[in-house]
Amino acid sequence: MMRNQIKILKGNIAFTPVFGQLEILANSFIVIEGRTVKGAFTGELPAKYHGITVTDYGEALIIPGFVDLHAHAPQFVNRGLGLDDELLPWLEKYTFPEEAKFSDPAYAEQVYQQFVTELWKWGTTRSVLFGTIHKEATTRLMELLAAAGLGGYVGKVNMDRNAPASLRETTEQSLADTEEFIQQTQGRYELVKPIITPRFAPSCTPGLMTGLAALARKYNTPVQSHLAENTDEVALVKALHPECRNYAGVYDSFGLFGQQPTIMAHCVYNDASEIGLMAQNNVYVAHCPYSNNNLASGIAPVRNLINRQVPVGLASDIAGGHEIFIARVAAMAVQVSKLKWLETAKREPFFTIPEAFYLATKGGGSFFGKVGSFEPGYEFDALIIDDSPPGRPGIRQYSVEERLNRFIYLGDDASIAARYVAGKKIEQPKFSADNG
């Protein structure tokens, strides 16, 4: 044990080691060595830790950092716009024109500085991001995340069909840029890594998908894309790929469906055989309830996915979703699950808050390895929640679990007193000084 690498924090510790099981250690210690949790202790600290300074957060909550499994960083400035449209016209009118601007590194710099600052501000310690087709801007996004001390996977987007001219690549250029992007970024940052990012099947030719799968294998990188967000999109994919049994089968036939670790955003309209394949191939679902509401996509059958052993995490889907704060995304996951419960004639139980909290932390965190929990061996990503100003005004006492519930439903960044990623306390990014 390297005593000088040990941190000990004290507070009200809350996390979900198991889906739906909230573990609360009131007024307890958590011991971190280097990047990882050694243990959490109520009452006395083990003798071997005596003499090490304890950072006492008093009555504050200590919870795992939030994980956002799917967001489009370049769409940050589009939040709250164009929400009178469905997916496909919204892409044409709002998303693509904005993304085209990222050929300009100076423009990208402004947006990405602000976006990364917002991730920090709202306690999203790990995220899985789409950039744009532009390798320079996307590389810079990775640099900014790393500079902020945040963890993430970031993808240069690929599109060689069904995209406006300003964003349509040739297959060759798309593959060459992607390989160069991987070579420039892989292994360069401790916590930020590249991810292969075909936008979605309609915007990638078979040649491109085949080539991307080969790159994923060659460089051992994970894969992210979109799947079955909207019925029009599902119909489009069926028309483009009559040879495939279903939408998941398109990705699978090209080697982009769990052959490497894979995240698929949305998954609102998958049939039983697709869900079976997702479970079999350990394909993660990024559940994006704000986005699925905003774009009138529907309610993803998340309870069913989980029951079928599909791994699930939560996601903002900026800017289809306008809400970057994963706590509120968790609350929305609970809310729409209640509507799903009604929709399924009460067959699929709605989520409890501890279930949604798990999805917001360990559920998505597991894509990163041992992330999103405080069990021994987990990387210590944490938020210190000091809700004392509005949360405990002396009128009513709240239990630790009630305070956690209120933070999820009513909290905001003002309650996040400190943030840790992989054992390190991270401060507000310096580059954002004049971003207010």
Next chain:
Amino acid sequence: MMRNQIKILKGNIAFTPVFGQLEILANSFIVIEGRTVKGAFTGELPAKYHGITVTDYGEALIIPGFVDLHAHAPQFVNRGLGLDDELLPWLEKYTFPEEAKFSDPAYAEQVYQQFVTELWKWGTTRSVLFGTIHKEATTRLMELLAAAGLGGYVGKVNMDRNAPASLRETTEQSLADTEEFIQQTQGRYELVKPIITPRFAPSCTPGLMTGLAALARKYNTPVQSHLAENTDEVALVKALHPECRNYAGVYDSFGLFGQQPTIMAHCVYNDASEIGLMAQNNVYVAHCPYSNNNLASGIAPVRNLINRQVPVGLASDIAGGHEIFIARVAAMAVQVSKLKWLETAKREPFFTIPEAFYLATKGGGSFFGKVGSFEPGYEFDALIIDDSPPGRPGIRQYSVEERLNRFIYLGDDASIAARYVAGKKIEQPKFSADNG
């Protein structure tokens, strides 16, 4: 014209004189005489107003104040709690024990000071509130609202059956207390008035409902209650009142369904004949989407209600709903309307943002008379929205309509630079100094 009673404000004026029609007057003037709007002017002010000082809000938006048609003030401290339950168990476990505390005026004082401060903070200029059965605490709530300069209807709640002993009144006491409450408060405040408040049919005997209707007639007061929030509740009412055709018919048979101006909260499960009666009797629906999600009630068929000429406004339903900010309630109304659109096989169009904005302002405001718009003759309730810090960071320019959309989806109290009610600028309530 009394020149010394005239105020002139300048800014980017946005309001919805007609459902779904957003009117924007960029860099324009609004002229207020006493309580009411005289006119809004783009370009030159009419000569008769020359020489009157203009309060120039620069690039800020000037929008109508928000109206909350249904909230339970005493449940304020319960926000975010107990949301793993449905309506009836939630009432037993969380709501009733909290409301019982309001027999203690000192306790009520603390909660109501904080609640009224929050209404002010979040720009809810008019609200229709449930108190508790306690006339003293409820009268104090009215005093606090009036002291804050906010408008509202406030009801002493009536319950003489199916309530815990601590909250169950005798019919006689309930009626006597209600009459005393009305006598003490009616005509006492300019903008705050009493409203007859049978909690809902299951908790009021026929004798109580008959007596309350008589009081409403005698004192010419409006009426509020709950209607068809949840299928279990609808079944309970059917069992209690086999003599009535339906739930609305229960209230109607006792003279509590539009015989005086009436608001019914929720209205998720009404049949066509009930909806016809609501339209005929001009019974307002308080649409509470956050609450209907949280308590797994369902999605109210609001488009259908509006098409059938039923008047509708928005409501937080604190604490079934955890969100007090009516802008976010409007965004949620849009979101769930998109799920309703899918649920109705795309027969009922989802709400546009201007439609939801209307519901949040003029829709509910019309219950108060000429409130919620900037047409001439309307009482001037307004919010000044200064979104310059995070809203216009120089990265992307937003139109006035885009800024309004972003305020509705992403805004918070920090953007509300000033509040006006009935022509008067209102400052943060003084009683809240140590409420932090």
